[in-house]
Amino acid sequence: MDWFTSDAAWLGRLLFQRALAAVYLVAFLTAALQFRALLGERGLLPIPRFTARVPFRKAPSLFQLHYSDRYFGACAWAGCAVSAALLAGVDALVPLWAAMALWLVPWVLYLSIVNVGQTWYGFGWESLLLETGFLAVFLGNDDVGPPVVVLFLLRWLLLRVEFGAGLIKLRGDACWRKLTCLDFHHETQPMPGPLSWFFHRLPRPVHRLEAAANHVTQLVVPFLLFAPQPVATAAASLMILTQLWLVASGNFAWLNWLTIALALSVVEWPSGGRESPPTPLWYEVVVLAVAALLLLLSHRPVRNMLSRRQVMNRSFDPLHLVNSYGAFGSVGRVRYEVVVEGTLDETPEESGRWREYEFKGKPGELGRWPRQFAPYHLRLDWMMWFAGLSPSYAGAWFSAFVERLLEGDPVTLRLLRRVPFDEPPRFVRARLFRYRYTDWGELRESGECWRRTYVREFLPPTRLDRGR
Template structure:
């Protein structure tokens, strides 16, 4: 069975598996710490309400069979434990079949979360983690060398991530073709990081070079992943460098990190492979059968990539086995932010004591410098960015957010950096206003200490109080 495996990639597989386990751990920890306010029994988009109207076949999940906050918490904390065990290398201590089953556990648990997560889990990196996690099940452990076909499928995913993102840019916003998108992107991206202000103020000629280099990395270099070594390793290394540049420039949850992880098994690390027996027949049959199914399902993302109406981040099956990816097909020129405020006054007036809620990641106080959160994903902050683009994005959940703030709901307040009201004295009214934000100049930063300058645009939500609350005098 020597044709079936590639022993030279054993170290790349090992590094890939440990890094993927680390990302699983981040994803499950993220779910454990945020689910009650987002999709819990009293969440903004409760799972019980979702499973009442969506059948199992469309969204397979353990939580279709049973849901309670306690059961969900048990599942995601179990996901954390299994991910930590995989990170520590437990799969290498088990028989081949036992290691495979251990990798099935986080995939099945996270699939269950994503398939009931609704808007909060609609990001492309959720499907990407599931697709890569499914392939990891069949990559083997120390009892067998890495299967060639699974290594190929991992490269195929990386190709689709990069090439799909490159195509959507060239077909989408004209600024990508004019090399001008980075004149705006660092300022208008969903969640800036601590260095984003400095990236924005780089010279415009350098921005042009960045965009051109991005096009090369996403439209040319992916084809080199299938070239002989050392060309494939060099292509993967270039992608890793590009992704690390993106890590420095913004907060994109684990999108950049999982792309880096995908590039690791492409690299032929200079290390002597250990002596392992040949792959057992049952393993060859299982891996070959699964690979054939995945290759057959690949016609859908291929058809999407070659289509003039290419879409980004689409799953074609409820198991998220083979998906299509892409990012920033269009770039906003202006940054808008929704600022949420509350007041304890009985009758809300413009001159009332309106106090602003502070979010953890999204811009708020112009003097507060952005922090680094990725690969951790602040889901509410990201959805607030979409809400500022259009109120339609906020329709399903924003009213529930306001209601929870009016109740001083502990779980919801846990998603924020700070509430301006004490726990025993919730606000009587909540309002939301839309502001235009722009980065300050170097001179403004020195004079004011503020990295943002904001200008009021319009009302987003008029003063609102709980239904049934006693009216003011």
């Protein structure tokens, strides 16, 4: 069928596949380096405890069949190896069926991780990676031209990502309608980056322009993805520029980079006169069947997106095949941070020698400038930001985290930037502070990017129960 493939999409497919492989590699590396403390047999939310109460049909995963820390580590590092192979272009060197099988491996492995990841894997970009990775299985390699149907589904996914995020903003927080959200966002976002202070200090008219441009990019431009070329390329290019702006202004794991990868599949590149080889009938049948299934499953995400009670980042099936997306339906006006401290003193006096634990990404020490970590995902740091919003976000894991600090657990301590003790502390406490950026004068005078004010106690001084 001449209509089945697009000769103009060869390079777009190649760039999309390599970008997706790079994101997969970062995702598996994040899992391999952090899982033992977060999800391991002695983790803050152990996988064996989860699989004991949640059946396979609700959370299909290889770890429902067997779990050990060694097995999880093997799966995560195998995901890294396959992702690196795909990034190097191994899928182009094997037959079509083998390339499809190769792309299926990281999808199965990452689905297995996400479905037992609990709170640590409750972010929208997990489902976005799975939905994108599933589509990549059917995009083919050099044995066939890029299938038009799969290219359409990639655009359909990109539209839902952007349009869903735009709608949730308009419906969620009045500041988006007033164009004032960016007066606060750069300061209160989950994990600021090295340039976030400067973005926050931009003139207010620029913040209004940022918000207005966001509405145009998310509510109007996505529909131009389905326009004829070169309009679709222009729309995708504008999305890429917007995502690069977001990359510069904060740390959002791989959300922005994965969105850029999707946009690359839309851009029309010179084909160099390359023509698509004949497409096997079995491949056409498989692709069309999968496309029909995904379009059928799209009805619930579409209903959610159009509903006045729209919810963000919801999966409607345990395989995360078609999902709803969104971000920052509400924007905080004030930044709260949970500061965790320990002491070696025999009694936990307020005036005692309390020392602060430093996290890798979240604000803590006032003079420590934020780092760039994205696309790498610091899961504990992100959840500490949620804990600052409400203690309910920390209810499932925070007490276990404090217990590991009191034990001096080396696996947990590796998640932190600095541990202030050479031996386990006798007591650990947590206090809630309000953080704000310094202004230009304060920055010049002190060299510090933050100021903070004590709000209240988050966790009273706590020690291990020695009698257990």
